[in-house]
Amino acid sequence: MTQQIPTLQWQGDIEGVLVLLDQKLLPAKTELIVCNDVDQVWIAIQELSVRGAPAIGIAAAYAVCLGAQVALDTELQPMQQRVGQVCDYLAESRPTAVNLTWALARMRQVADQATDCGPRELAQALLSEAQAIHAEDAEMCKSIGRHGADLLAEFPVGAGVLTHCNAGALATGGQGTALSVIFELAERGKQPRVWVDETRPLLQGARLTTWELMQREIECTLICDSAAAHVMAAGQIQAVITGADRIAVNGDAANKIGTYGVALLARSHGIPFYIAAPTSTFDMAIATGNEIPIEQRSGQEVVQGFGSTTAPAGVAVYNPAFDVTPAELITGIITERGIVATPTRDRIEALVGRNE
Numbered sequence: 504m505t506q507q508i509p510t511l512q513w514q515g516d517i518e519g520v521l522v523l524l525d526q527k528l529l530p531a532k533t534e535l536i537v538c539n540d541v542d543q544v545w546i547a548i549q550e551l552s553v554r555g556a557p558a559i560g561i562a563a564a565y566a567v568c569l570g571a572q573v574a575l576d577t578e579l580q581p582m583q584q585r586v587g588q589v590c591d592y593l594a595e596s597r598p599t600a601v602n603l604t605w606a607l608a609r610m611r612q613v614a615d616q617a618t619d620c621g622p623r624e625l626a627q628a629l630l631s632e633a634q635a636i637h638a639e640d641a642e643m644c645k646s647i648g649r650h651g652a653d654l655l656a657e658f659p660v661g662a663g664v665l666t667h668c669n670a671g672a673l674a675t676g677g678q679g680t681a682l683s684v685i686f687e688l689a690e691r692g693k694q695p696r697v698w699v700d701e702t703r704p705l706l707q708g709a710r711l712t713t714w715e716l717m718q719r720e721i722e723c724t725l726i727c728d729s730a731a732a733h734v735m736a737a738g739q740i741q742a743v744i745t746g747a748d749r750i751a752v753n754g755d756a757a758n759k760i761g762t763y764g765v766a767l768l769a770r771s772h773g774i775p776f777y778i779a780a781p782t783s784t785f786d787m788a789i790a791t792g793n794e795i796p797i798e799q800r801s802g803q804e805v806v807q808g809f810g811s812t813t814a815p816a817g818v819a820v821y822n823p824a825f826d827v828t829p830a831e832l833i834t835g836i837i838t839e840r841g842i843v844a845t846p847t848r849d850r851i852e853a854l855v856g857r858n859e
């Protein structure tokens with residue numbers, strides 16, 4: 504069974520709207536946000552109503568189409584200027600997921616290369632590009648699932664897989680990255696037993712990953728982030744698979760805070776640690792993970808999350824939303840083009856291409 508309500512959907516023509524499934528409210532409520540303008544999408548990205556590296560990029564691409572709507576009755580050049588302004592604005596919504604700036608660069612290129620056309624023709628070209636980014640991501644998700652399931656083909660039926668945060672359909676334009684592998688394993692009758700880190704502070708694992716797995720009737724067990732070592736030591740985990748938000752040329756990968764710790768635990772327990780990500784998540788312009796900008800979020804998410812106060816008023820809080828797992832802790836990166844085993848710069852450039 505697939506997710507009943509799309510994570511994000513463009514409705515209409517160049518004067519249409521972007522409809523988002525509000526992930527802040529899941530699983531308690533299934534509510535939609537109808538976005539008519541760029542600001543609404545900017546806020547939705549910043550507040551994680553829409554989240555996950557590929558989904559952020561796709562939402563931003565559609566937001567450019569919303570931004571173009573105010574310039575439909577001008578000329579080509581004002582429309583091109585509008586697109587540039589909107590791309591600059593959206594790029595500021597969240598810093599870590601490279602898919603955001605990758606998608607905006609594609610939209611900006613469409614505008615910059617436009618000649619001999621009117622604003623409405625450019626608006627149509629922008630919508631076609633956003634829809635292409637969305638459709639390509641859906642195909643990449645399926646391909647990641649196939650490559651990942653092929654990689655784990657020898658795993659026994661009922662093998663334990665641990666995942667951290669949410670890298671499912673809710674984080675992408677398709678069926679997910681890490682969860683796509685799990686969905687494909689289930690499709691092939693491997694009956695994966697999924698262990699889900701709750702993933703503090705915003706609980707993407709507890710709220711979203713379990714929701715997706717239970718919708719598909721895949722066995723899952725929710726654990727506190729601090730229980731992962733214990734579960735590994737008990738021999739319950741045969742592989743770890745997570746998503747990623749930005750991967751440097753050398754294979755260092757940024758993902759939700761806590762991923763680095765899970766990778767260290769996996770290494771110490773002799774468990775393979777895989778990252779599943781499309782090639783659009785590779786930042787070929789940065790050499791190592793040290794250059795990946797790490798989003799710092801409000802301390803309120805830690806001490807006031809989900810309605811309960813969990814610390815004394817005024818306590819200092821440090822709330823990085825991501826951390827970086829060094830390439831040497833990554834057994835392989837599962838992409839839509841295949842697997843980068845023991846990721847190195849040469850192997851990544853061979854698969855992704857060199858940054859010219």
Ligand SMILES: CSC[C@H]1O[C@H](OP(=O)(O)O)[C@H](O)[C@@H]1O
Nearest residue numbers: 554555556668670674746758759
């Ligand atoms: C398929 S990318 C999913 C990736 O994005 C999440 O971050 P956030 O929920 O803050 O957008 C997390 O790092 C996931 O692994």
